[in-house]
Amino acid sequence: MTSPTASVHRVATSIPEPTGGLQRFLHRQAWTTGVxxxxxxxxxxxxxxxPHFGDFEIRTITAGAMSLAFLAMAQALVVISGGIxxxxxxxxxxxxxxxxxxxxxxxxxxxxGIAVAVVxxxxxxxxxxGVIITVSGVPDIIVTxxxxxxxxxxxxxxxxxxxxxxxxxxxxxxxxGLNDYWPSLLWTVGTLALVWLPLRRTRLxxxxxxxxxxxxxxxxxxxxxxxxxxxxxxxxxxxxxLAGIITTAxxxxxxxxxxxxxxxxxxxxxxxxxxxxALTGGVGGLAGPVMAAVxxxxxxxxxxxxxxDPSYAExxxxxxxxxxxxxxxxxxxxxxxx
Amino acid sequence: xxxxxxxxxxxxxxxxxxxxxxxxxxLTAVLVVLYVAxxxxxxxxxxxxxxxxxxxxxxxxxxxxxxxTLCMLTGGIxxxxxxxxxxxxxxxxxxxxxxxxxxxxxxxxxxxxxxxxxxxxxGIGVFKVNPLIMTLxxxxxxxxxxxxxxxxxxKGSTNLIPFVKTVxxxxxxxxxxxxxxxxxxxxxxxxxxxxxxxxxxxxxxxGDNRIACRLAGVRVWQVLLVVYxxxxxxxxxxxxxxxxxxxxxxPDQTNSYLLPSVAAAVIGGTSILGGSxxxxxxxxxxxxxxxxxxxxxxxxxxxAFKQILYGLxxxxxxxxxxxxxxxxxxxxxx
Numbered sequence: 001m002t003s004p005t006a007s008v009h010r011v012a013t014s015i016p017e018p019t020g021g022l023q024r025f026l027h028r029q030a031w032t033t034g035v036x037x038x039x040x041x042x043x044x045x046x047x048x049x050x051p052h053f054g055d056f057e058i059r060t061i062t063a064g065a066m067s068l069a070f071l072a073m074a075q076a077l078v079v080i081s082g083g084i085x086x087x088x089x090x091x092x093x094x095x096x097x098x099x100x101x102x103x104x105x106x107x108x109x110x111x112x113g114i115a116v117a118v119v120x121x122x123x124x125x126x127x128x129x130g131v132i133i134t135v136s137g138v139p140d141i142i143v144t145x146x147x148x149x150x151x152x153x154x155x156x157x158x159x160x161x162x163x164x165x166x167x168x169x170x171x172x173x174x175x176x177g178l179n180d181y182w183p184s185l186l187w188t189v190g191t192l193a194l195v196w197l198p199l200r201r202t203r204l205x206x207x208x209x210x211x212x213x214x215x216x217x218x219x220x221x222x223x224x225x226x227x228x229x230x231x232x233x234x235x236x237x238x239x240x241x242l243a244g245i246i247t248t249a250x251x252x253x254x255x256x257x258x259x260x261x262x263x264x265x266x267x268x269x270x271x272x273x274x275x276x277x278a279l280t281g282g283v284g285g286l287a288g289p290v291m292a293a294v295x296x297x298x299x300x301x302x303x304x305x306x307x308x309d310p311s312y313a314e315x316x317x318x319x320x321x322x323x324x325x326x327x328x329x330x331x332x333x334x335x336x337x338x
Numbered sequence: 339x340x341x342x343x344x345x346x347x348x349x350x351x352x353x354x355x356x357x358x359x360x361x362x363x364x365l366t367a368v369l370v371v372l373y374v375a376x377x378x379x380x381x382x383x384x385x386x387x388x389x390x391x392x393x394x395x396x397x398x399x400x401x402x403x404x405x406x407t408l409c410m411l412t413g414g415i416x417x418x419x420x421x422x423x424x425x426x427x428x429x430x431x432x433x434x435x436x437x438x439x440x441x442x443x444x445x446x447x448x449x450x451x452x453x454x455x456x457x458x459x460x461g462i463g464v465f466k467v468n469p470l471i472m473t474l475x476x477x478x479x480x481x482x483x484x485x486x487x488x489x490x491x492x493k494g495s496t497n498l499i500p501f502v503k504t505v506x507x508x509x510x511x512x513x514x515x516x517x518x519x520x521x522x523x524x525x526x527x528x529x530x531x532x533x534x535x536x537x538x539x540x541x542x543x544x545g546d547n548r549i550a551c552r553l554a555g556v557r558v559w560q561v562l563l564v565v566y567x568x569x570x571x572x573x574x575x576x577x578x579x580x581x582x583x584x585x586x587x588x589p590d591q592t593n594s595y596l597l598p599s600v601a602a603a604v605i606g607g608t609s610i611l612g613g614s615x616x617x618x619x620x621x622x623x624x625x626x627x628x629x630x631x632x633x634x635x636x637x638x639x640x641x642a643f644k645q646i647l648y649g650l651x652x653x654x655x656x657x658x659x660x661x662x663x664x665x666x667x668x669x670x671x672x
Contacts, residue, residue: 138656139610141415145597146653153645160642258645259593266474279468309489315482322475326465 031276031328032288039291042298049305059181065297066175066184067092067246071264072271072289073191074239079272081232082212082281086144087129088240089265090151093256095122095244097155100164100254111170119241125151126237130230148265152258164254174249188290191242196286199235208232213282270321271296276328295320358663361607365622368655372629380636389513392628394583397517400624401576402595403602404524405569407620410603411532412545412562413612414462414469416569418454420596421480423577424589426451428484430578431496431587440499444578451574454480455567463562484589496587506582517579524572528617541565545612602627605655607663626655 019027026033043061047053071088078085099118103111133143176183199205207228210218219225248254274292277284299320300313357364377383383392402419409416430447434440454476461472484492508516532538540561543551551558576595581587600610606623608615630651634644 132653136657137660138653139604141610142601142604142656143653145600146649146656149597149649149652150646151649153642153647153649156640156642156645262597266478269470269474270478273468273471279470309486311485312482314485315479318475318478318480318482321478322461322467322472325467325471325475326461329466 032285032291035275035288035291035295039295039298042295042302046298046302046305049302055179055181059176059179059184060301061294061298062181062188063175063184063250065294066188067243067250068264068267068271068297069188069290069293070191070239070243070246071268072275072293073196073286074236074243075265075268075272076275076277076284076286076289077208077239078232078236079277079279080212080281080284081208081229082215083133083140083229083232084144084269084279085126085129085233085236085240086141086265087126087148087151088236088243088268089261089263090148090155090258091122091126091237091240091261092244092247092264093258093261094151094155094158095119095241096247097159097164097254097256099245099248100166101159103166103170103248104164106167108167108169108173111167112173115170115245118245119238122241122244123234123237126240127230127234129237130233133233134226134229148261152261155256155258155261159254159256162253162255162257164248165252166248171249171252174246187246192287192290200285204228204231209282211281267293267296270317274321274324361659361663362619362622364658364662365606365619365626368658369622369626369629372626372633376629376633376636379633383632386513390509390515392625392632393513393518394507394515395631396624396628397515397521398576398580398583398592399595399598399602399628400521400621401524401572401579402592402599403606403620403624404528404617405572405576406599407603407606407608407615407617408528408541408565408569408572409469410545410600410608410610411541411612411615412565413548414562414565415600415610416458416473416566416573417470417596418458418473418476418480419569419573419576419599420593421477421484422451422454422570422573423580423592423595424587425454425480425484425577426574427577427581427591428488428492428496428587428589430502431498431581432492432494434499435495435497440501443499444502447578448571448574451570451577452567455570456563458570459563459566462566463559481589488589498581498585498587502578502582503585504582506579507585517583520575520579524575525617525621532616537561537564542613545614547613598627601652601656605652605659607659627652 046057046061050057071092074088074091075085078088095118098121099114102114102118106114129143129147132138133140136143172180172183174183174187200209207218207223208231210221210223211225211228211232215225218228271289271292272284273279274295275284275288275290276292277289296317299317300310303313303316304310373383377388380388382388402423405416405419426447429450430443433443433446438446458472458476461467461476462469505516505520510516510518532541540551540556543554543556544558544561548558551561577592580592580595584591602623603615603620604610604623605626606615606617606619606621608620630648634647637644639647
């Protein structure tokens with residue numbers, strides 16, 4: 001029997017309840033959780049379409065999405081640092097061609113050595129792109145756009161027509177056998193857990209977030225902005241190079257077509273945005289984009305399973321990207337208003 | 339201007355200021371040098387036919403670059419122009435060969451272009467979706483629709499509208515191709531419109547400082563809506579012209595114009611961050627890229643080497659531009 005004023009009074013002075021760990025996690029990782037739910041729903045949908053959902057189907061999903069997942073990590077790192085890299089797709093094609101050329105007819109040990117060398121080349125090239133961006137002052141979109149032409153050309157120099165190969169053991173090690181989904185799953189999750197999670201807590205990881213969210217402020221706070229931006233591109237090169245190696249292992253050859261690279265770049269940007277990384281920089285992580293990459297690569301299979309024309313997959317991909325960004329934007333504005 | 343003059347004004351500094359304030363002089367010089375260099379390799383370039391072929395090929399690129407320039411001036415970008423152009427050209431040819439009157443088929447096709455622009459504009463202006471994402475998504479949507487529609491509602495033969503064919507491949511007089519009329523109209527409207535019309539000034543203002551615009555009472559979403567509609571309409575026109583020039587329509591025939599359209603605008607001095615630049619620079623940029631393509635063709639190198647050089651030269655030109663004008667593309671704190 002309290003009067004209305006008393007109840008208002010009590011509400012106003014109540015001490016906020018300490019939030020539970022799960023609640024806090026959901027609040028902070030709202031977007032990533034959303035993408036995870038979307039991914040699970042899509043996988044379940046796909047499961048319901050196939051009569052015998054076994055190891056082979058799981059491997060098709062994990063290994064099929066793997067190269068886009070790594071490319072999305074590359075793009076996400078650069079975007080978090082406040083830039084954008086339109087040359088990641090071309091870098092994937094280039095490293096794919098180079099590794100396929102060198103690995104052709106080699107054994108497992110040599111293939112691993114070649115993979116390390118090719119990734120080192122990719123890191124060097126991406127670092128050079130980063131240096132050009134910071135030194136020249138030309139916008140990153142333009143530099144990486146021009147670089148994408150040049151790198152596609154280099155891929156054609158390396159491999160004139162589809163060809164090359166890789167050791168079967170190496171292919172199994174990276175992408176797994178036809179019924180073996182563990183390698184692809186472990187490589188992707190392992191990279192997130194063992195490379196990304198430690199990295200984001202290091203000085204460099206924090207600097208990347210700081211530079212991405214406010215370049216001027218982080219400069220004033222003593223962060224070496226130019227070096228951080230270059231290193232973000234170098235790390236992007238690392239992941240893009242790995243994506244190329246994965247493509248070689250998954251397809252067992254090299255394919256120098258430039259349109260593959262352009263398409264892959266667009267998909268990587270889509271995965272990054274869908275994965276909750278803001279294009280303005282400084283927000284998001286790598287887990288979201290990886291799961292978004294799985295979602296994006298599941299769409300065509302699901303459409304095919306439903307008996308729809310798989311060409312509509314492109315349309316749905318576009319609609320989903322726009323819708324997610326639109327709804328996400330509205331939700332964020334709402335949250336800021338309250 | 340400032341009353342205080344430097345004690346001993348060096349002519350070198352004067353020249354530098356002049357060039358920094360009028361980068362189009364340098365751009366034109368680059369164009370002339372490139373043209374002469376290409377001409378030395380391929381003598382046909384000095385004939386009236388050679389000039390005509392450059393103008394003919396530069397026209398669709400320049401109009402694509404016009405839509406890109408407009409979007410970039412507001413701080414956006416339109417990555418759906420190539421797919422819009424493909425769809426529009428296909429609709430026009432398909433409707434015409436079904437017996438629709440040429441003018442109706444053309445009108446319908448342009449309406450499709452405007453519709454794409456409206457959706458883009460509403461997404462970007464009203465719902466504030468990032469332009470890169472909105473138009474990227476739109477390009478995906480259109481690609482899917484075109485691929486499916488080719489088998490359903492757009493099934494059947496495709497005959498180009500004769501009018502489109504004439505404009506796209508005819509010769510007006512001497513070295514001037516017919517499509518230059520369209521280009522001239524677009525250029526006049528854009529250059530004058532951006533400089534002295536209300537909406538033109540607002541395009542710059544929105545690109546320069548959106549928050550200030552909103553506080554000053556500008557309806558930013560309307561400006562963006564108009565910009566993206568005009569951009570799609572220009573893309574539609576470019577697509578029609580391109581189909582007239584090549585005599586064909588296809589679901590991906592203008593895709594190779596997408597990245598050069600951005601490059602042409604950037605080389606021409608339009609900032610990708612918005613608020614500065616203009617169409618006159620873009621015209622020179624489009625001509626430079628067309629001559630560059632011709633030079634790479636004349637060098638008779640492999641496709642691979644062509645792409646490598648193309649990328650390096652675009653980068654070099656953009657760098658030169660930033661060096662010269664001193665205004666950086668990004669707000670750097672180094």
